[in-house]
Amino acid sequence: MAPDMEPKKIIIDTDPGIEFPPVSVDDAMAIFVALNSPEVEVIGLTTIYGNVYTTLATRNALHLLEVAGRTDIPVAEGSHLTLTKGTKLRIADFVHGADGLGNQNFPPPKGKPIEESAVAFLVRQAKLNPGKVTVVALGPLTNIALAVQMDPEFAKNIAQIVILGGAFAVNGNVNPAAEANIFGDPDAADVVFTSGADILAVGINVTHQVILTSSDREILANSNGKYAQYLHKILDVYFSYHLESYNTKGVYLHDPTVVLAAVDPSLVTCIEGVVRVQTSGITRGLTVLFNKQKRFGEIHEWSNKPTVKVAVTVDAPRVMKLVMDRLLDS
Numbered sequence: 001m002a003p004d005m006e007p008k009k010i011i012i013d014t015d016p017g018i019e020f021p022p023v024s025v026d027d028a029m030a031i032f033v034a035l036n037s038p039e040v041e042v043i044g045l046t047t048i049y050g051n052v053y054t055t056l057a058t059r060n061a062l063h064l065l066e067v068a069g070r071t072d073i074p075v076a077e078g079s080h081l082t083l084t085k086g087t088k089l090r091i092a093d094f095v096h097g098a099d100g101l102g103n104q105n106f107p108p109p110k111g112k113p114i115e116e117s118a119v120a121f122l123v124r125q126a127k128l129n130p131g132k133v134t135v136v137a138l139g140p141l142t143n144i145a146l147a148v149q150m151d152p153e154f155a156k157n158i159a160q161i162v163i164l165g166g167a168f169a170v171n172g173n174v175n176p177a178a179e180a181n182i183f184g185d186p187d188a189a190d191v192v193f194t195s196g197a198d199i200l201a202v203g204i205n206v207t208h209q210v211i212l213t214s215s216d217r218e219i220l221a222n223s224n225g226k227y228a229q230y231l232h233k234i235l236d237v238y239f240s241y242h243l244e245s246y247n248t249k250g251v252y253l254h255d256p257t258v259v260l261a262a263v264d265p266s267l268v269t270c271i272e273g274v275v276r277v278q279t280s281g282i283t284r285g286l287t288v289l290f291n292k293q294k295r296f297g298e299i300h301e302w303s304n305k306p307t308v309k310v311a312v313t314v315d316a317p318r319v320m321k322l323v324m325d326r327l328l329d330s
């Protein structure tokens with residue numbers, strides 16, 4: 001980063017499990033990577049259900065900031081329901097452990113979330129710093145969709161929304177059609193993708209290329225870095241889940257990859273087009289990108305909608321090096 005450049009302000013919207021579900025372990029890693037990235041200033045965490053319920057995500061977010069010694073960063077609690085007020089949430093605790101942090105039963109955090117809701121916090125920060133705040137969305141998109149609906153200026157005020165979500169032209173990870181974050185609230189995802197905001201979507205077609213191996217884990221275990229020390233302990237559930245589900249001895253680094261794409265967009269290449277989300281039926285949660293290569297004879301559901309950027313390639317070795325450097329040097 002050039003010395004005269006101000007760090008980019010980011011808000012991380014996150015569903016951090018810490019142990020169980022093993023999926024949330026990558027949220028924890030992503031938060032630590034962001035906190036140790038001089039290119040960005042984390043101005044807040046907002047919480048959402050996904051790997052765990054929202055209440056536990058809030059608790060875990062506070063806990064992770066305490067581990068990092070960054071209790072100056074506010075945590076705003078997000079929605080407990082989907083955009084359409086659905087209460088039957090799909091919680092992926094089998095991926096990250098029941099506590100979302102690898103089943104470690106950490107003591108409860110001392111801190112509390114701020115009084116303001118996640119949605120009010122997002123809207124206020126975007127208005128306060130128009131064009132300056134990037135949201136990194138690591139869970140289902142309910143909070144962001146509510147912000148879009150609450151303030152017609154939100155999509156314009158926000159600098160960029162970098163989304164971990166979608167499975168573009170590949171199978172999903174919940175079922176063959178859907179990726180977990182989009183599946184968590186497909187209606188919200190469709191609102192966000194068509195909101196007109198500057199959006200970069202990084203789907204599992206890209207994040208599945210970034211893998212932390214057992215030997216990387218050994219390196220973390222043998223380091224004195226506080227983030228490395230903390231993370232290697234909570235990785236067990238996540239490793240077992242990957243071995244069982246994908247027959248791999250490594251784990252996908254979804255969330256850290258997306259944080260780093262926000263930190264340094266040159267880590268990914270993108271195509272631009274209109275993304276719509278299937279909100280019902282057997283392909284609920286499917287993300288379909290229209291690449292605008294054909295002029296269709298008829299008006300369709302993608303016609304006249306704003307375009308977004310969708311990541312198609314990633315410099316995985318460079319992402320891995322950044323993740324390891326930033327976790328080891330802590």
Ligand SMILES: O=c1[nH]cnc2c1ncn2[C@@H]1O[C@H](CO)[C@@H](O)[C@H]1O
Nearest residue numbers: 023024026092095173179180181254
């Ligand atoms: O099989 C799964 N079910 C639910 N969530 C998952 C699964 N695999 C990974 N993730 C979680 O969902 C996001 C990426 O889609 C990541 O946050 C990851 O931790």
